[in-house]
Amino acid sequence: MKYDIFVSYRRSDRELVASVVRRLEARGVGVWYDADIDGGADWRETIVEALTNSDMLAIFFSEDCNNSRQLKKELAVADSLGKPVVPILIENTQPRGAYLYELADRNWIQIWPEPMDRIDELVEHLATLAGKSSGGLEGGAADAKAAASAKRAKVAPPAANDGIPAPAANDDLAPREAEQPLTEAVEDFITSADGASRPAPKIAKAYVGSASNPGKPIRKLNDILPFKWIDLVVLVPVFIAVGVFFWLQFQRNSATEFELPAHVIAAAMFMVGGAAVYGAVVFPIRYYLRRRSLWAALGKYLVSTLLMLAVVIGLFYVGVGAGAYQPSEFEAMFAIFGTGWLIATIVAFVIYGALAGQRAIRSFRSNIRKL
Numbered sequence: 001m002k003y004d005i006f007v008s009y010r011r012s013d014r015e016l017v018a019s020v021v022r023r024l025e026a027r028g029v030g031v032w033y034d035a036d037i038d039g040g041a042d043w044r045e046t047i048v049e050a051l052t053n054s055d056m057l058a059i060f061f062s063e064d065c066n067n068s069r070q071l072k073k074e075l076a077v078a079d080s081l082g083k084p085v086v087p088i089l090i091e092n093t094q095p096r097g098a099y100l101y102e103l104a105d106r107n108w109i110q111i112w113p114e115p116m117d118r119i120d121e122l123v124e125h126l127a128t129l130a131g132k133s134s135g136g137l138e139g140g141a142a143d144a145k146a147a148a149s150a151k152r153a154k155v156a157p158p159a160a161n162d163g164i165p166a167p168a169a170n171d172d173l174a175p176r177e178a179e180q181p182l183t184e185a186v187e188d189f190i191t192s193a194d195g196a197s198r199p200a201p202k203i204a205k206a207y208v209g210s211a212s213n214p215g216k217p218i219r220k221l222n223d224i225l226p227f228k229w230i231d232l233v234v235l236v237p238v239f240i241a242v243g244v245f246f247w248l249q250f251q252r253n254s255a256t257e258f259e260l261p262a263h264v265i266a267a268a269m270f271m272v273g274g275a276a277v278y279g280a281v282v283f284p285i286r287y288y289l290r291r292r293s294l295w296a297a298l299g300k301y302l303v304s305t306l307l308m309l310a311v312v313i314g315l316f317y318v319g320v321g322a323g324a325y326q327p328s329e330f331e332a333m334f335a336i337f338g339t340g341w342l343i344a345t346i347v348a349f350v351i352y353g354a355l356a357g358q359r360a361i362r363s364f365r366s367n368i369r370k371l
Helices: 011-026 043-052 063-067 069-080 098-103 115-132 136-153 175-179 182-186 229-253 260-289 294-321 327-366
Strands: 003-008 054-061 085-089 108-110 190-192 368-370
Touching (some): 003 011, 003 115, 011 063, 043 054, 043 069, 054 063, 054 069, 069 085, 085 115, 260 327
Parallel strands (some): 003 054, 054 085
């Protein structure tokens, strides 16, 4: 069965959600929420099937949602399917943890304080989004009416898996509300969190997060050794300077101490080491601009740094084999390099975590729109 909206919520918010669902169904919007789960059904399979067959996910977000594993799973499924996600803020709270990461960049709708007084505006907005989503009202109105009739025919509707009763059949709407054009309410400006007036997004695509963007190919950015061509502006002069230095050393000492292969190995080692030092500064900045999470950025950074460190170690032992270095020299160099690298990593990612957290909170607050 086709649905326009899959509704996700917590048990403590069932009164508000049931009222919104009843009004949406009266408008011809196909809505699924967990009161539709039949007794004895596998609710996990039912939820995945309903999400797959829904055009969008609407989350009624309250403080309790931050502790809900089930809502987190539903959000992950919707995001993997590329569904628009419409977070509706119904309390004076904000998402935390995984919710903040997943929802910070999306457009939010705020209906607190007094969310029960803003049900009509919310229904108008959701109905408009449903009408412009894939399938929309044209594809789902008939199924929605059939589902509503089936619900009214049940003598004792099954309880939801979260303990929420099915919508009552006698919640009649005034004729003027049912006949009101969908475009009237969305023509009004929605007040943003900072007091400025902005129109609400009128298409479901505006609620698709940055993690998913169906239909548009996304150029995959390399996060392992994330060098770019622009880096050559810095690295080439460094490489040239290192090469010139060791060439002069060779000219001065080749007759007595060093041979050309030893100087070439030493130059290569210092070139890779210089690239590693450069990457220690640039890589965290690049991950931040790509909006990578703290742990994802740290993991890619460690892999990249260890790869370059392995090359440096390999070159050094080649130099040892060629008689250019002594193992004791390597131990001293590694101790200095390792200590400096560890300190730089800790400082870089403490700053990274603080900046990433602040950015997520700012992004969340800037994307709230009050009804």
